[in-house]
Amino acid sequence: MTTAPSALASPAAPMSKQRGPHTVLWTFLASSFALFMAGLDNLVVTTALPSIKEDLGAGLSELEWTVNAYTLSFAVLLMLGAALGDRFGRRKVFASGIAVFTLASALAAIAPSTGGLIAARAIQGAGAAAILPLSLTILTRAVPAEKRPVALGLWGGVNGLSVALGPLVGGAIVEHGSWQWIFWLNVPLGLILVPLTLFKVEESHGPSKRLDLVGTTLVSLGMLGVVFGLVRGHGDGWAAPHIVGALAVGVALIAAFVAYENRTAEPMLPMTMFKDRAFTALTFSGLLMFAGVFGSIFLLTQYFQGVQGYSPLGAGLRILPWTAMPVIVAPLAGPLAAKIGGRPLVIAGLAMSATGLAWFALVASPHVTYAEQIPALVLCGLGMSLYFIPTASLLMSVVKPEQQGVASGTNNAMRELGGVFGVAVLASVFSANGGFVSAQNFVDGLVPALWVGAALAAVGSLTAALIPTRRTPAAAAPADADASAKVPVAA
Known part of the structure; x- marks a missing residue:
C-alpha cells in the first residue's frame, strides 16, 4: 500500500482534539441517512414502473422521464449545490436540500398525472443535488484523520446500498400498499433529518465567493437538450427535426x-x-458504470415482472443476490481498500459488473429459471459493491483540499448523467429491437440492450485502469485546515 499526505494532508491539529465523538457520530448519521434517502430514490421507482404505467396510463417515454427527471436535475445541479454550500454554509444548504427533497416527495405522492409526477421528481433531484456532495464534504471535515478512510468507505457503502436496495424497497411497498408510498416514506425521515442537521452538524464554508450562474445555465440546458433527444429519438424518429435540433x-x-x-x-x-x-479516469469510469448498470436495471425490473410474472415484491426479492452484496462485501472491502488501495477494487468491480450483465444477456429468455440467473445477479452485486466502497476515499486522495466540494459534485454529476444516458440509450436499443407486445418481444429488445450495458461497464473498467498506480503528495496546503487527512491511494 502506498500512503501519502495527498491532497488532504495538512499540519493542522488532529481532528479528534477539535471535535468530540458525539459530534462525529451525529454528523455521520445525518450525512449517511440523508445520502441513503437521496440515493434510494435513484432506483426505488423502477420496481413501481409497471404499477405507475397502469395507474397513470404512462408510455415508455413517460416511464423514462419518471426516472430521468430525477437523475437529470440531480446531475446538472450537483456542482451548483456544492458551490452554494461553499458560499452560504454547507450545513445550511445541506439542510435546505433535505427540506426540498422532503417536500418534493410529498408532491410526487399526490401527483394526479405523469406530468405532475415527472415535475415532482425533478424537484426531488434538485434537493438531492444539495445533499450528496455536501454529505461527503461535511463527513470529511468531521471525522478524525486516522479514521477517515474507514468512514469514507462506509459512506461509499451506504451510497451503493441505497442504490442497490431501491428495487427491493420499491417492490415491497408497491406489493403491500401503492406506488405513492415509495415517496411518502421519505417525509418522516426528512422531518427528522432537518433539525438533526441544523442542531448537531457544525457549519463550514468553502473558498468560493461567486456563483457561476452562466456555467450552470449552459450545462443544464445542454444536458437537457441531449437527454431529451436521446429519450424521444426512438419514438419520434432520429431524423425528426426537433430531435436533431435538440441534440x-x-x-x-x-x-x-x-x-x-x-x-x-x-x-x-x-x-x-x-x-x-x-x-x-475516476470520473469517466463512474459515468460508464452508471450508464451500463442503471440502464440495465431500468429494463430488468420490468423483465422480472412483465416476462417472468413476479409480483413487485417478488421481483425485488429475486434481485436480492444483487442488492444484498454491499452489506456482505462492505466490511471486507473497506479494510482491503485501506491495505491495497482503491484502484484494484474499482477495476475489478467494473469488470464484474460487465461480466454479470453479459451473463444476463446470454441466459435471458421468457422461460429461463431463476437458478440460472443467480450467478449473474451475484456478479453484478459484487461489482457494484467493489466499485462504490473505495471510490469516495480514492477521489478525496487525488484532489486539492479546496477542490473537495467541486470534485465530489463533478464526480457524482458525471455518474448521474451516466445513469440518465444509460436509461435513454438502453431504452432506445430495447425499442429498436423489441417492445411490450409479448414476453418474447420484450426479451428480443432486452438482450441487445444488456449487451450494450455490459460493453459500457467493460469500457469503464479499462478506463479505471488508467488511474496511476502511485501518487505523489499534493503541493498545495489546504484552504480549510479541517479537511486534512492522510488517505491511502492506489497501490
Missing part, C-alpha cells in the same frame, strides 16, 4: 460551457482538474 443545440451548449469554464476567473468546474489522470 445539436445540447452539444453546442455543452461545448460553450467548456469554453466558458476555461475563460472565467471562478469556474464552477475548473477544467484544469481534468488534467489530472486519476481524477479524469
